[in-house]
Amino acid sequence: MIWVDADACPVKAEAERVATRAGVPIAFVSNGGLRPSANPLVTMVYVSEGPDEADKHIAERAGPGDVVITNDIPLAAKCVAAGARVLRPDGSALTERNIGEVLAMRDLMSDLRSADPFRQGGGRPFSKADRAEFLQALERAVQAAKRETHG
Template identity: 40%
Template sequence: MHIYIDADACPNLIKNILFKAAQRTKIHTTMVANQNISKPPSPYIHMRQVPSGFDIADDEIVKLVAPTDLVITADIPLAAEVIDKGAAALNPRGEMYTEHNIKSRLNMRDFMDTMRSSGVQTGGPPAISQSEVQAFANALDRWITKNKK
């Protein structure tokens, strides 16, 4: 069991929850990013820096992930690849991606991408709310409870 964080875009509030959970549960947790991200000293928290480039961090996570692992990401195509490998994927806003909802999320992402490329201003996601931070913490605790042996 391992937790991987798609760390380049993961909010600091979420990383801090993950750091505390790693320390408390002794689950190895690795941030993967194309820049060095500071972490607290812990034998359970790791940083894996990859070269800059399109999807290089995502590709590294897919290469490393195993069916017993959890990946924290807001990247829907990455979540789909993680699910295809039999692992779990959790959004920083607290939504667990599943085989049942990932296709519709991919379709919506592709639709919005098409809209943006045709010039429609869609704006970015809103800032993460306190209720979403709490939803993330709850979903993480449920996953750990269910999967920790």
Template identity: 40%
Template structure:
């Protein structure tokens, strides 16, 4: 089991939770980005720098991830591909993407994209809160416990 992190847009507070979890459970945590992201010295934490370009990091994660892995991403199309591989995907706010909810998330994402492209101001996501951080940490802990017991 490995933790894969779509690191370009992942908040630092979430990366820190992941670093602590990787050390505690002793599993690899791999941050994938198209620029060097800072990581603490650890045999469990590494970064993979991929070339710039649309979806290069996402494609790398999809290629490398296996069904035993957990992927942290806010990218809904990436989460969908990860679910199709049988792996687990969660977003930095702790929401677990599932076969049951991913289609709805993709539809909402496409709808919002259409709204923005037609000039409607949709605003961005809500700012990241302490509650989001706690939900993420709890979701991650549950997933790690479940996957270690298999």
């Protein structure tokens, strides 16, 4: 199963395309506002309004053999701990090896932003290269997850 933290995900169409090609079910989890898909592999999961409801839904269900797509670092950490493969929309993988460092950097940046109210933004815009890297990374992750669950 591919789980997509869908509210602010810029690669929903790409994720659905990879899932369809691989014949893997995919769930888009959001607070609403997403159009349903006619694709039989797609499940739209609408959770109640509120902070982190989509994250909670995914974290409670993701595990070995699953791929999770999210930019939410605490959610990624929970999913990695549960044995799922985690990708960010730019194609970078979050793993047992790097999730601690990524969490620490997130906390540091949060502290810096709160200490300096004039600190704006944080990151570069999402690019075509990010989209292409994501597609390749998701293909690899889905194939690896399929091998993991089907021996």
